[in-house]
Amino acid sequence: MKKFINDPAAVVREALAGVAAAHPDLRVDIEQQIVVRADAPRAGKVGVLSGGGSGHEPLHGGFVGLGMLDAACPGEVFTSPVPDQILAATQAVDGGAGVVHIVKNYTGDVMNFQMAAELASDEGIEVQTVLVDDDVAVEDSTWTAGRRGTGATLIVEKVTGALAEAGASAAAVAAAGSRVNEQSASFAIALTACTTPAAGKPGFELPDDEMEVGVGIHGEPGRRREKLRPAREIAAMTVEAILGAKPLAAGTEAIVLVNGLGGTPLIELYLLYGEVAALLDKAGVQVARNLVGNYVTSLDMAGMSVTVCRADAEILRLWDAPVRTPALRWGV
């Protein structure tokens, strides 16, 4: 697999050097692998921090800035950050009002963030954790590690960031994040596997006429494999899975994200959005806000995910609040 890299082991640090060069308004610590808002910490403001494996860009570093994250700590590709790194980011954004960790529900992420939260607490920093587990392709049972955190992470980060910017307490910010997560459901389909720089070849083999249904964002295979179908049928299958897992009453307002996994062109994402919007309309769901693009990616995987978040006036107000980050900016 051809890639624009120098050395597979240096990809994350070299990409961070690029982020630093492109966004002088962010503080990038390449050694510790931390991206921090220039004005952090702000006294009295709750710090909002997220992190996870690299390879999902713009998540999370692309969402650092006014009205969203105060810091991001990217781990190695598809590998959660380590406790020391998360602690350093926590300290960098602690303005005395506590820090909210937004953690995607994966075994490694949960363990490393938990260790970091304990270390931060030893230093007198109040840490609240929001666990994101919106991927309804995984059964939430004692037979699995639980549902995965995927597309809803973006909405959680936007809403919590806006609330923290407005001066809310750590507990209130975390509660809003958890509410967004509970009210969100996502489902993904892949047309190809992705290739990590270290492996150099796709994570699994997928024939030209097949798709992975219920795929995650780390190159792992999905729940099942099926013959490829027209986009209309794929959209229907996706919306059905989402509404089946978290039904929405007719007239409910929603924020809808049609997200590319990294290797799917925008023209196809818009085509899918058209199908998804029509299906939701037919189901009586009012799409109040939407976002179409590559936001929570899986390296070069061709594929898409749909996230539907049940919205209310508060969530919509926080969604609309000004944001200025490398990957998301409006209202400023």
Add this chain to the structure above:
Amino acid sequence: MDVALARSWIAAIAAAVAEQADYLTQLDSAIGDADHGVNLNRGFTAVVTALDTADPRTVAEVLVKTGTTLVSKVGGAAGPLYGTAFRAIGKALPADSSTVDAAELGVALRAGLAAVQKLGAAVPGDKTIVDAYGPAVAAFEEAADDGLPAAARAAAEAAAEGMRATTELHARKGRASYLGPRSVGHQDPGATSTWLIFQALADVAA
């Protein structure tokens, strides 16, 4: 086991992980996210450097330093799990341990297993590290009276058997659990690296 042997053990693990990194990553790409070999290799390379710098005086210090370095360098689930295991093993040894006998090491290995199970909440049969580590500790304890070389050999054999048995298991923890029944038919990468750790102990203790 004295400090030199403890350091040889860690060096042997580092060499085995480096040699098998691609194999571990290959196993992980089938049911996980294709990074197990890369991450452990980065971690144990850092451990070897950290031990050179720290120059520990006791077996306990060697193992605690190994664990601490793994926690701060590996990431993913493997970093906290192996890091916590080595830290717990080190902390369970007598603090002034310039040498430890097989019985003391057996107690410490058991403490490491308990720490892994507490952190990861995995039980035998979940298709994890525990499926190799559990049988290895039991075999080590049983053979401890015969001395370290015999106990380590028994542990390595039991770890290998436990590792091979994970192939038929349905993963219930970690990223492989997302695959549900599709995880069956693949050997668990974590159980495989656990076998490497016990095999390295058997090799240096022989």
